[in-house]
C-alpha cells in the first residue's frame with residue numbers, strides 16, 4: 316500500500332514568543348518540521364504535503380531545502396486540524412493509498428511506531444496513535460472499548476469523568492485517502508473552540524459502523540513542542556538518542572553528555588570523541604579518527620586516522636584526507652588538506668589546497684581576503700611552511716619547497732625553492748647593554764621606582 320504524508324504546520328505557536336513560525340525552530344540544527352518529515356520518511360511516502368499558514372514563505376523555503384518534491388499548501392485561516400488536513404485535499408487528488416497525518420511540532424515519532432500503525436490498518440478504517448500520559452493535561456482523550464477506539468474527546472469538551480482518562484491522542488492518524496476526506500466532510504465545528512476537529516472523524520467513523528483502533532507508543536515519541544522550554548527538552552531528547560546511536564555503532568564518546576550532534580552527523584566506528592566537541596550540520600567523520608576536546612566542526616569531512624584538536628575549528632568546505640593532524644587553535648575553512656599533512660598550531664588555512672606530507676608551521680595564515688574578494692592558496696607535497704608565514708593569496712608554493720619563518724609570501728614559490736621574504740637581520744655589538752643603561756637613567760629622572 317502506498318502512503319502519503321500530510322504534516323500540519325500552519326499554527327502560530329504563540330507560546331514560543333517568537334517572530335519565527337514555531338515549526339522552523341531548530342532541534343539539532345534542523346527545523347523541527349524537518350525532523351517530522353524525517354520521521355514520516357520511514358514510510359517511504361509517495362507524496363508529502365505540508366500544510367502551512369503562519370510564516371508561509373519561510374516554511375515553504377525550509378521544506379524545499381530539505382525535500383524539493385514535497386508540496387506546501389496554504390491554510391490561510393487556522394480553523395482546526397480537520398480544516399488543515401482538508402487544505403491538502405487538492406494536492407492529494409488522484410492519490411489512492413493511505414494518508415498518515417503528522418504534526419510539525421511533534422517530531423520524534425519512531426519508524427517502528429509508524430510501521431505498527433500501518434500493520435494495524437488491516438481490518439481498521441482509521442488508526443490513531445495514542446500514549447499513556449504521565450500528565451494528561453489538555454490532550455485529547457482516547458475513549459476505548461476493548462481494542463476499539465470509540466471516540467476522541469478534546470479536553471475542553473470532556474466531562475470530569477472523561478478527563479480522568481490518561482490514554483491520550485498524539486495527533487498522528489492513518490486512514491485511506493478516500494475515507495479520510497469522506498469523514499472530514501462530515502466534521503462540524505460544534506465544540507467549545509468552534510473548530511473543525513480532526514479527532515471527530517473517529518466518532519463519525521464508528522457511527523458509520525467502521526472499525527477504528529489505537530496504537531500506543533512511548534510518551535517521549537509524542538513530545539509536542541509549544542514553548543522554548545519544550546524545545547530545550549526536545550533538544551535534550553534528540554541529543555541523548557543520537558549519542559546512544561553513536562555508541563551502538565562503535566564510536567567512543569568519552570563524556571557523551573558534553574558532545575553536541577546535528578541531525579545529520581555521521582561518525583564511523585572506532586573513532587574517539589573527547590569531551591566538549593560540537594558537531595554542526597554537514598559533518599562526516601570516517602572510522603578511526605580522533606576528535607580531541609573542545610573542537611568545533613561544521614560542513615566538513617574528516618578521513619580515517621586523522622587527529623583533530625584540542626581546540627580546533629573546522630569550518631564548511633574543510634576536507635581532511637587520511638592521517639592528517641590539525642592541532643590546537645587552528646581554523647580551517649574551504650580547504651583540502653592532503654594525506655599525512657600537519658597544521659599543528661595557531662594557524663588559519665582558508666580557501667586553500669594543501670598537498671600530501673606537508674607541514675604548516677605555527678602561526679601560518681593564508682591571507683585569503685583582500686577586503687573585497689577571496690583568493691586561493693596552493694601548497695604542494697612535502698613542503699615546509701615556516702612558522703608565522705603569511706601567504707598572500709592568490710599564491711602557490713610548489714612541491715618540496717620551504718618558506719622561511721616570518722615570511723610574507725606574495726609571489727609564487729617554485730618546486731624545491733626556499734622562499735625568504737623578510738627584512739635582513741642586523742646585529743650591533745654591545746649596543747644592548749648601552750641601551751639598557753640609557754633607559755635606566757631615563758627612568759630615574761622620571762622618579763619612577765623599578
Ligand code: UD1
Pocket residue numbers: 323324325326327366390392393394395396398399418419420453454455456467469483484485486511512513514539
Ligand atoms: C491536538 C488534538 C488533541 C491532541 C493534541 C496532541 C485536535 C482537535 N486535537 O490538540 O487531541 O491531544 O493535538 O498534541 O486535533 N494546525 C494547523 N491548522 C489548524 C490547527 C492546527 O495546521 O487549523 C496544526 C498546528 O500547527 C499543530 C497541529 O496542527 O502542528 C496541532 O494543532 P494544535 O492547535 O496544537 O492542537 P491541540 O489543541 O494541541
Ligand code: MG
Pocket residue numbers: 539541
Ligand atoms: Mg498542540
